[in-house]
Amino acid sequence: xxxxxxxxxxxxxxxxxxxxxxxxxxxxxxxxxxxxxxxxxxxxxxxxxxxxxxxxxxxxxxxxxxxxxxxxxxxxxxxxxxxxxxxxxxxxxxxxxxxxxxxxxxxx
Amino acid sequence: xxxxxxxxxxxxxxxxxxxxxxxxxxxxxxxxxxxxxxxxxxxxxxxxxxxxxxxxxxxxxxxxxxxxxxxxxxxxxxxxxxxxxxxxxxxxxxxxxxxxxxxxxxxxxxxxxxxxxxxxxx
Numbered sequence: 001x002x003x004x005x006x007x008x009x010x011x012x013x014x015x016x017x018x019x020x021x022x023x024x025x026x027x028x029x030x031x032x033x034x035x036x037x038x039x040x041x042x043x044x045x046x047x048x049x050x051x052x053x054x055x056x057x058x059x060x061x062x063x064x065x066x067x068x069x070x071x072x073x074x075x076x077x078x079x080x081x082x083x084x085x086x087x088x089x090x091x092x093x094x095x096x097x098x099x100x101x102x103x104x105x106x107x108x
Numbered sequence: 109x110x111x112x113x114x115x116x117x118x119x120x121x122x123x124x125x126x127x128x129x130x131x132x133x134x135x136x137x138x139x140x141x142x143x144x145x146x147x148x149x150x151x152x153x154x155x156x157x158x159x160x161x162x163x164x165x166x167x168x169x170x171x172x173x174x175x176x177x178x179x180x181x182x183x184x185x186x187x188x189x190x191x192x193x194x195x196x197x198x199x200x201x202x203x204x205x206x207x208x209x210x211x212x213x214x215x216x217x218x219x220x221x222x223x224x225x226x227x228x229x230x
Contacts, residue, residue, distance in 0.1 A: 034216040036153075043203055043220040044153065055218070087153055091216045096169045097143070097155040 002026050002093045006086075006100035012108040019075040021103045023088035028068045032092035035064055035073045038102075039084045047086075048073065075105070083107055110134040112204055112221035119227045120194050127190035128224045130204030137185040138162040141207040143217060144178060144189045148200045156202075159187060160213065167213065194228045201225050 003026040013019045023033070031051040036044035046055040048064035051071060061076040075082055088100040115129040130142065143158035157168035161180045168176070180187045187204055202224050205217030 032216075043223050044217075045220070046216070046218050049208070049216050049218070089153075089216065091214065094214060095155065095158075095167050097145075097217070099153040099155075101152045 001096065002029060002090050002098050004088055004090055004098050004100040006088055006103050008103060009101070010104045010106060012106050013078050014108045015078055015080060017078050017108070019078055019082075019105050021073040021075075021086055021105070023066075023071040023073070023100050025069045025071075025090055027093075029090040029092040031067050032090055033064075033066070033071050034089045034091065035062075036087045036089065037082075037084050038087065044087065078105070110206065110219050112206060112219055114202075114204060114221040114224045117225040117227070119229070121230055122194055122196055122228055124194050124228075125190070125192050126194055126226065127188050128202060128226065130187040130189075130221050132185045132187065132206065135206070136210075137180075138182055139210040141213050142178075142180070142187040143205045143207065144176075144187075145203045145205060145217070145220075146172075146200050147203065147223075153203075156189070158207070158213065161187070162211075194226075196228050196230075198226060199228050 005024045007022045033051045035048040038044045052064045063074045085102045085104045111133045113131045138161045144156040146154045156172045159166045159178045177190045204221040206219040207215045208218040209215030
């Protein structure tokens with residue numbers, strides 16, 4: 001099973017600031033990496049798939065990069081609605097899907 | 109519009125049985141696998157198992173094999189997750205999710221249901 005490790009666990013950012021979230025895979029997942037946003041009391045929402053492709057309706061301030069074992073999600077100018085928990089997920093080695101433990105982006 | 113609408117919250121006692129549902133609409137139900145994902149209180153996401161609605165083929169995570177059953181009723185485009193004997197440790201939010209690739213178990217969960225909260229307590 002591929003283990004996904006996210007860092008940091010919590011990220012404090014000021015509104016309008018930039019957030020950089022990291023995700024590492026225990027072995028190569030090529031570009032089979034997705035990012036999700038989850039707000040309290042809500043289901044996860046797909047942000048990025050294929051490591052760098054934004055899902056339908058996702059604002060351009062969200063961008064993904066990386067391949068192999070190292071990935072990054074960048075939120076370029078944080079809006080109030082962006083404070084949430086973010087998960088990465090690999091889908092190359094399936095089953096099972098495996099998720100990172102999450103990064104909470106909070107208001108500084 | 110693709111929608112996955114899950115059944116409402118449940119409160120059960122240990123040892124009781126339960127079936128929760130995920131009603132799909134807006135796409136060809138039998139063309140896309142459906143997965144179930146668990147989220148325990150304050151914790152992350154765990155894939156449980158999935159099903160190909162076209163032939164009811166299922167796959168399970170070893171962590172959940174034998175404890176849950178995934179099924180569908182294609183006549184009502186609905187997927188189900190069921191337990192025959194609940195434990196207190198089954199207390200969690202459960203999500204269904206539609207796979208992104210048709211006719212294939214691969215891909216990522218592109219659309220999620222709103223979740224069903226299951227509470228198991230004596």
